[in-house]
Amino acid sequence: MSVMVEFEAVSKSFTVGKRQVDAVEQVSLSIEKGEIFGIIGYSGAGKSTLVRLINGLERATSGRILVDGEDITTLPESRLRHVRGGIGMIFQQFNLLRSRTVAGNVEYPLRIAKWPKEKRKARVAELLDFVGLGDRARSYPEQLSGGQKQRVGIARALATEPKILLADESTSALDPETTQEVLRLLQRVNRELGITVVVITHEMDVIRSIADRVAVLEGGRLIELGTVFDVFSNPQAAATKSFVSTVLRNQPTADDLVRLRRAHPGRVVTAEILDAGRLGSVLSDAVGKYGVRFEIIFGGISALQNRSYGSITLELVGDEGSVDALVKDLQAVAAITEVPA
Amino acid sequence: MNADWTLLGPVLVQALGETLWAVSITMVLGGIFGFVIGTMLYTTRRGNILANAAVYNVLNVLINIVRPIPFIVFIAFIQPVTLGLIGTSIGVPAIIVPMTIAASFAIGRIVEQNLVTIDPGVIEAARAMGASPLRIISTILVPEALGPLILGYTFIFVGVVDMSALAGLIGGGGLGNFAILYGYQRFNYGVTLVAVVVIIVIVQLGQFLGNWLARKALRR
Ligand SMILES: Nc1ncnc2c1ncn2[C@@H]1O[C@H](COP(=O)(O)OP(=O)(O)OP(=O)(O)O)[C@@H](O)[C@H]1O
Ligand SMILES: [Mg+2]
Numbered sequence: 001m002s003v004m005v006e007f008e009a010v011s012k013s014f015t016v017g018k019r020q021v022d023a024v025e026q027v028s029l030s031i032e033k034g035e036i037f038g039i040i041g042y043s044g045a046g047k048s049t050l051v052r053l054i055n056g057l058e059r060a061t062s063g064r065i066l067v068d069g070e071d072i073t074t075l076p077e078s079r080l081r082h083v084r085g086g087i088g089m090i091f092q093q094f095n096l097l098r099s100r101t102v103a104g105n106v107e108y109p110l111r112i113a114k115w116p117k118e119k120r121k122a123r124v125a126e127l128l129d130f131v132g133l134g135d136r137a138r139s140y141p142e143q144l145s146g147g148q149k150q151r152v153g154i155a156r157a158l159a160t161e162p163k164i165l166l167a168d169e170s171t172s173a174l175d176p177e178t179t180q181e182v183l184r185l186l187q188r189v190n191r192e193l194g195i196t197v198v199v200i201t202h203e204m205d206v207i208r209s210i211a212d213r214v215a216v217l218e219g220g221r222l223i224e225l226g227t228v229f230d231v232f233s234n235p236q237a238a239a240t241k242s243f244v245s246t247v248l249r250n251q252p253t254a255d256d257l258v259r260l261r262r263a264h265p266g267r268v269v270t271a272e273i274l275d276a277g278r279l280g281s282v283l284s285d286a287v288g289k290y291g292v293r294f295e296i297i298f299g300g301i302s303a304l305q306n307r308s309y310g311s312i313t314l315e316l317v318g319d320e321g322s323v324d325a326l327v328k329d330l331q332a333v334a335a336i337t338e339v340p341a
Numbered sequence: 342m343n344a345d346w347t348l349l350g351p352v353l354v355q356a357l358g359e360t361l362w363a364v365s366i367t368m369v370l371g372g373i374f375g376f377v378i379g380t381m382l383y384t385t386r387r388g389n390i391l392a393n394a395a396v397y398n399v400l401n402v403l404i405n406i407v408r409p410i411p412f413i414v415f416i417a418f419i420q421p422v423t424l425g426l427i428g429t430s431i432g433v434p435a436i437i438v439p440m441t442i443a444a445s446f447a448i449g450r451i452v453e454q455n456l457v458t459i460d461p462g463v464i465e466a467a468r469a470m471g472a473s474p475l476r477i478i479s480t481i482l483v484p485e486a487l488g489p490l491i492l493g494y495t496f497i498f499v500g501v502v503d504m505s506a507l508a509g510l511i512g513g514g515g516l517g518n519f520a521i522l523y524g525y526q527r528f529n530y531g532v533t534l535v536a537v538v539v540i541i542v543i544v545q546l547g548q549f550l551g552n553w554l555a556r557k558a559l560r561r
């Protein structure tokens with residue numbers, strides 16, 4: 001795969017009064033053509049600033065940003081405007097023009113790009129069909145639901161046939177069901193139109209639903225980057241772990257452990273599950289082979305990018321040597337962590 | 342109390358004509374200049390599409406200097422400009438100069454205040470689509486704020502009618518002059534009342550038209 005967006009040691013700082021805010025610090029990463037790239041981080045982590053650097057709404061303080069091979073950091077504003085035609089953007093608050101109809105909103109970027117009237121009309125109709133709003137062309141934004149507004153936003157962002165779609169918290173103002181609907185649409189944009197999608201969010205669920213790879217930002221710095229599966233199944237940084245725990249509560253928290261310990265005095269271990277593990281067969285042999293009983297006391301398994309993963313916390317009861325032997329067998333099929341007594 | 346309307350009638354009509362003339366020209370010229378000032382004020386604000394602290398501060402201070410000066414003092418203050426521009430400082434054309442300048446700054450402030458209410462996200466979206474600042478002004482700022490802008494202009498219109506009443510002071514005629522000269526100074530309350538009614542009608546018509554247009558613009 002080739003690279004669509006390349007950040008090379010990019011920093012962006014703002015001066016507010018006498019104070020300097022480093023919104024993005026020394027970020028290097030590349031976004032591949034045709035992928036859905038997620039960027040996650042807490043409020044103020046610099047996510048919006050990072051995507052706004054891609055279409056030049058913010059100018060980098062230092063470093064280079066290449067969009068489809070072109071260095072946009074040195075472009076003058078007038079040339080940047082042209083580049084922006086090839087990059088669509090959608091927003092948390094939709095940012096539709098209240099004074100224009102749905103069709104008028106979708107047509108707006110085509111006017112900027114100087115499409116002839118006939119082609120504009122056909123394109124608007126085609127786009128509204130794509131997002132399932134063919135019958136609402138003459139409505140005004142205020143007459144639409146949040147999900148419909150965002151679909152208009154997506155149609156508008158796609159109008160000029162961009163190579164990249166930037167989605168800044170595009171589902172944060174929507175309820176869970178509508179969120180899924182919009183995410184599915186973004187997935188179609190990616191798969192059917194081959195558009196590279198950059199999704200910013202503070203919700204891990206959004207990343208889990210559609211992203212291929214994810215970057216975790218904290219305090220303007222890139223702290224973790226990888227496939228969603230790798231980052232989820234093996235989070236390194238504290239912030240990443242806490243994001244992962246918002247969607248996957250398969251690891252007992254410290255509080256859980258205190259409670260569990262009270263009820264389960266035996267040896268407690270947590271087994272990581274990756275793909276279809278053979279944990280079950282090892283456990284089912286445990287009684288016959290070692291005379292060790294087990295209890296499942298915490299855990300969960302879910303799917304991520306079409307692979308299973310999760311963790312199961314077990315209490316093993318039996319004499320010490322036998323339990324040791326069972327743990328060895330378990331270690332052969334899964335990563336095991338001991339929960340201290 | 343007995344006014345001779347066969348004599349006063351044509352004078353009233355002429356005064357009405359002078360007022361309408363001065364008010365119309367002021368609204369057109371002041372409307373245009375005011376729009377430019379207001380848009381510049383708004384767009385040169387910090388973080389906005391043409392952010393420019395120098396331009397913003399100069400305009401802002403200028404407005405704050407001009408606006409509080411009572412119009413009657415302003416006419417005198419601006420007299421050299423009036424003289425320089427149209428060669429005389431008396432008559433209807435002469436009153437149009439201070440009226441237009443005062444109206445421009447007042448409208449500038451009103452335009453700025455209405456533009457500020459536009460969701461910055463919408464401007465951001467237009468920028469992201471590659472719109473130039475000029476394009477954003479004409480296709481986003483104006484349409485998005487059209488209803489409130491019309492109401493703002495209507496509000497200023499009433500103030501301009503008020504200003505025009507002082508035209509008589511420099512021989513500019515108009516309804517204010519008519520009311521003072523033929524009503525007040527001749528102790529003819531009936532004449533004053535007629536002038537007042539005519540002014541009320543002008544203001545009401547203007548307000549009505551403004552409300553109607555604004556309603557159309559807001560689609561409600
Ligand atoms: N135009 C600006 N002027 C000054 N500071 C800014 C500006 N834009 C962003 N910042 C600062 O940069 C930091 C990163 O902001 P940014 O909006 O990128 O964060 P974010 O991760 O998108 O947060 P959120 O989830 O709240 O949207 C914050 O400290 C913010 O206050
Ligand atoms: Mg943000």
